[in-house]
Amino acid sequence: MSSPIIFYDLPSTLALNAWSPNTWKARYALNIKGVAYKTEWVEYPDIEALAKKIGAPATGAKADGSPLYTLPIINDPNTGKVVADSFLIAEYLDTTYPSGTTLFPPGTKPLMAALEAGVTGSIGSIFPHQLATSCYILNPSSEKYFRVTREAAYGKKIEEFSPAGAQRDADWAKAKEGLVAVDDWLSKNGGGKFVMGNTVTYADGILGAWLTWIKVTNGESSAAWKDFASWHGGRWGTYIINLQPFATVL
Amino acid sequence: MSSPIIFYDLPSTLALNAWSPNTWKARYALNIKGVAYKTEWVEYPDIEALAKKIGAPATGAKADGSPLYTLPIINDPNTGKVVADSFLIAEYLDTTYPSGTTLFPPGTKPLMAALEAGVTGSIGSIFPHQLATSCYILNPSSEKYFRVTREAAYGKKIEEFSPAGAQRDADWAKAKEGLVAVDDWLSKNGGGKFVMGNTVTYADGILGAWLTWIKVTNGESSAAWKDFASWHGGRWGTYIINLQPFATVL
Structure with a gap:
């Protein structure tokens, strides 16, 4: 390849900028x-116009049935290909750049899709908290878009998604309980640093992205992340440290 | 190896004999x-005495905290090893017999554990129906044991677990909806016959066992299985046919 891939990601007010779990999956894959690659930062209200301009496909449908355009998107000037959706981006990278690290060892795509469902299911109880936390770190135009769409989906104000108190505490406790299973799955990897052992794969893009979302939106020094990172023998904190070489924001 | 592995499985009144999803996982692995290998059939009330006699470890705890012994168990006369639990049996087979088909391609154990959680979660709504259906095909001593333990766990008679009617229909509809995700995962395997593509692995022991349980306890010619087999473009019926070469009961 001669030219860097253009990677479209969602910005924030964080020093790191990158925060979205879905775009983090693609960033880890890259x-x-x-x-x-180089990052171009796109606020939520500007995604649709960008996608239409560069010919990125819709990845879903809005409530009214019209096409929904989402990040991550990559635009590869070396091939002229534009790809949306993190899993499809990872597949594209393996197909187009086979000499790089293999993201999907043979036959593992269905298993990694199962892993993603398992990981997101295990921490689903803290999604309301995470959505609120995410909203608070966005730039004004994205914050407005995010607030309107998420408040419509949940039928309440962002501030009511997960107010401090017994329900939020119960939500975090439920995530801790849900992650017992994920901890058990990882314990079968022979003690390696990554999901599949000592070989880094797209499975780490998946797990890494969801953990990174929790870490960066709450803040690395927050009580919430420090507690989370300590669960299950410190597995999650250690894992994110091990994955740090692949967490560069270029 | 010189002597067949002894595989302890649960018998039934079915012509095929084998029915239990947990032992089917080990049978597919073998x-x-x-x-x-050769099968020795063990009724539920006889498992504990057998396990203690041959030195099989407990796999869990009963409600009163005392050790719980379960099938599958294998006893390998070539090594003197006795192993309980289907995942551990599959791991043992890969370690001890590396020249046979690889059950776990490198690094896939955590991913297969995630797959199992995903598969069982997707069909969890029909477990009450499946437990009742299983009870009805057991021999008298196992039937009595199964009925007492399951009725205690659920707090009602086996006949009340999933009576024909709106709730049972809703349970099956929910499983069909749950399997949409599993169908999507499998669609990422390049169109192969097995979970990981055209290479058969322990992932097929997992998915195959749960589908086989549904097929054999309801009956291959039952309306329930015929309907299930037709879901998602006939994926489940076709999959079980593809897996038939590995479904031999020896």
Whole structure:
């Protein structure tokens, strides 16, 4: 490849900028694959116009049935290909750049899709908290878009998604309980640093992205992340440290 | 190896005899691995005495905290090893018989554990129906044991677990909806016959066992199985046919 891939990601007010779990999956995939890329930051209200301009496909449908355009999107000037959706981006990278690190060892795509469902299911109870926390770190135009769409989906104000108190505490406790299973799955990897052992794969893009979302939106020094990172023998905190070489924001 | 592995399985009144999803996982593992084995059939009330006699470890705890012994168990006369639990049996087979078909391609154990959670979660709504259906095909001593333990767990008679009617219909509809995700995961395997593509692995022991349980306890010609087999473009019926070479009961 001669030119860096253009990676469209969602910005924030954080020093790190990157925060979205869905775009983090693609960013981890790019970093693990080891291809050259550069980030272009796109606020929520500007995604649709960008997607239409560069020919990115819709990834879903809005409530009214019209096409929904989402990040991550990559635009590869070396091939002219534009790809949306993190899983499809990872597949594209393996197909197009086979000499880089393999994201999907043979036959593992169905299993990694199962892993993602398992991981998101295990922490689903803290999604209301996470959505609120995410809203608070967005720039004004994205914050407005995010607030309107999420408040419509949940039927209440962002501030009411997960107010401090017994319900929020119960939600975190439920995530801790849900992650017991994920901890058990990872314990079968022979003690390696990554999901599949000592070989980094797209499975780490998946798990890494969801954990990174929790870490960066709450803040690395927050009580919430420090507590989370300590669960299950410190597995999650240690895991994110091990994955740090692939967490570069270029 | 010189002597067949002894595989302890739960019998039934079915012509096929084998029915339990947990022992089917180990049976598929033995068949896929391609090692010689013979089955010894053990009724539920006789498992504990057998396990203690041959030195099989407990796999859990009863409600009163005392050790719980379960099938599958294998006893390998070639090594003197006795192993309980289907996942541990599959791991043992890969370690001990590396020249046979690989059950776990490198690094896939955590992913297969995630797959199992995903599969069982997707069909969890029909477990009450399946437990009742299983009870009805057991021999008298196992039937009595199964009925007492399951009725205690659910707080009602087996006949009340899933009586024909709106709730049972809703339970099956929910399983069909749950399997949409599993169908999507499998669609990422490049169109192969097995979970990981055209290579059979322990992932097929997992998915195959749960589907086989539904097929054999309801009956291959039952309306319930015929309907189930037709879901999602006939994926489940076709899958079980593809897996038939590994479903031998020896």
